[in-house]
Amino acid sequence: MIIDLIRNYTKESLDELIKIRRHFHMNPELSGKEFQTVQYIEAFLTRLGGFTLQKVGKTGLIATIKGVSSGPCITLRADIDALPITEATGHSFMSRSRGVMHACGHDVHMAILLGVAKNLVKFQNEIKGTILLVFQPAEEAGAGGKDIITNSAYGASAPTAAVALHCAPHLPVGTISLKKGVMCAGVDQFDITLIGKAAHGSRPQEGQDAIVPATYLINELYRACSKLHVKKPAILTVGMIQGGDAPNIIAPNVLVSGTFRSVDEASREAIINMINHVMMMTGKKYFVKTSLAIPSTYPILINDDRLVDAIMRVAKDNFGKKSIIKMKTPELISDDFAFYKEVSPICYYLLGTAEDVKKPHILHSSTFDVDESSLYYGVLLQTIWALDLKEYF
Ligand SMILES: [Zn+2]
Numbered sequence: 331m332i333i334d335l336i337r338n339y340t341k342e343s344l345d346e347l348i349k350i351r352r353h354f355h356m357n358p359e360l361s362g363k364e365f366q367t368v369q370y371i372e373a374f375l376t377r378l379g380g381f382t383l384q385k386v387g388k389t390g391l392i393a394t395i396k397g398v399s400s401g402p403c404i405t406l407r408a409d410i411d412a413l414p415i416t417e418a419t420g421h422s423f424m425s426r427s428r429g430v431m432h433a434c435g436h437d438v439h440m441a442i443l444l445g446v447a448k449n450l451v452k453f454q455n456e457i458k459g460t461i462l463l464v465f466q467p468a469e470e471a472g473a474g475g476k477d478i479i480t481n482s483a484y485g486a487s488a489p490t491a492a493v494a495l496h497c498a499p500h501l502p503v504g505t506i507s508l509k510k511g512v513m514c515a516g517v518d519q520f521d522i523t524l525i526g527k528a529a530h531g532s533r534p535q536e537g538q539d540a541i542v543p544a545t546y547l548i549n550e551l552y553r554a555c556s557k558l559h560v561k562k563p564a565i566l567t568v569g570m571i572q573g574g575d576a577p578n579i580i581a582p583n584v585l586v587s588g589t590f591r592s593v594d595e596a597s598r599e600a601i602i603n604m605i606n607h608v609m610m611m612t613g614k615k616y617f618v619k620t621s622l623a624i625p626s627t628y629p630i631l632i633n634d635d636r637l638v639d640a641i642m643r644v645a646k647d648n649f650g651k652k653s654i655i656k657m658k659t660p661e662l663i664s665d666d667f668a669f670y671k672e673v674s675p676i677c678y679y680l681l682g683t684a685e686d687v688k689k690p691h692i693l694h695s696s697t698f699d700v701d702e703s704s705l706y707y708g709v710l711l712q713t714i715w716a717l718d719l720k721e722y723f
């Protein structure tokens with residue numbers, strides 16, 4: 331059976347893939363600056379052979395492999411960027427770049443996709459159609475997914491389906507979780523600027539302080555968000571405040587930045603209206619000018635029903651019924667993989683990477699970690715999925 335051969339070959343590759351994951355982990359690079367990372371991937375795939383490689387932008391890469399018979403064009407995507415976090419895991423393979431860390435598991439995603447690449451070359455005769463491996467930069471910041479799908483190299487291949495996985499530290503190894511329809515929230519970044527007037531600290535009556543209204547605004551944002559009458563979950567987080575020039579100057583301006591997440595357009599609109607209302611109230615109460623900018627939007631991620639059925643069947647056939655943890659409500663995490671839906675139907679699923687489900691690691695934290703045996707499941711699922719899509723679809 332070909333499946334048994336793929337299983338065995340994946341098992342044989344596991345030690346090498348763990349080494350690759352650790353290499354990425356030790357050498358993380360921030361969004362849009364993944365120069366060494368993509369160079370490593372390119373060198374690996376060149377040594378492997380079998381792929382046509384196309385650079386996208388400065389740090390993106392599309393690797394294409396064709397089968398011997400005709401069939402659909404399938405995209406498998408891995409994001410490749412890291413986060414501005416100082417690692418505190420204490421591992422021997424800790425990040426060597428101070429202040430930068432693979433704390434979202436993108437090192438694992440890359441190692442899995444390179445494992446899939448090895449399988450595809452080894453079992454190239456089994457490929458029906460074309461498979462694109464997309465190594466995508468700038469998922470965490472910069473909407474790199476949008477750059478991929480708008481690049482002619484991607485569009486020219488006319489993909490019929492695109493699939494991506496993401497590490498899930500709260501799920502046991504050997505499981506996946508996903509749902510049909512809305513799978514992940516959309517996320518908008520917001521920047522609220524409050525403008526007052528500078529004055530000497532001893533003469534506040536001559537200025538217009540922007541710091542006190544900023545604290546009022548932040549409290550009101552949280553209070554109003556918790557009282558929003560929306561039917562679906564909606565969340566707002568202030569993640570950054572910048573303001574003031576010196577301790578003895580009345581602060582003339584403050585920037586309040588954050589994100590809000592929603593799983594339908596009505597909730598998104600309700601949050602934007604709420605922010606505008608709170609800004610207006612703050613301006614009236616404290617005599618400061620306010621303005622709102624939304625510099626980045628990642629769309630709501632919507633899974634294709636038939637692709638979800640197909641991936642669940644692959645998981646069930648290969649790892650049993652218990653390997654599927656059905657999601658009832660969408661995750662409030664976001665992913666710019668949502669942009670790929672502009673080109674073809676998509677499917678995004680969570681891959682269990684928990685070392686201990688009772689004490690799950692936290693994504694985007696300095697102690698984030700994975701059970702590396704999860705790589706086996708990721709490689710196998712993505713390989714079988716890509717090879718057998720026609721059978722399952
Ligand atoms: Zn991520």
Ligand SMILES: [Zn+2]
Nearest residue numbers: 434470693694
């Ligand atoms: Zn992330």
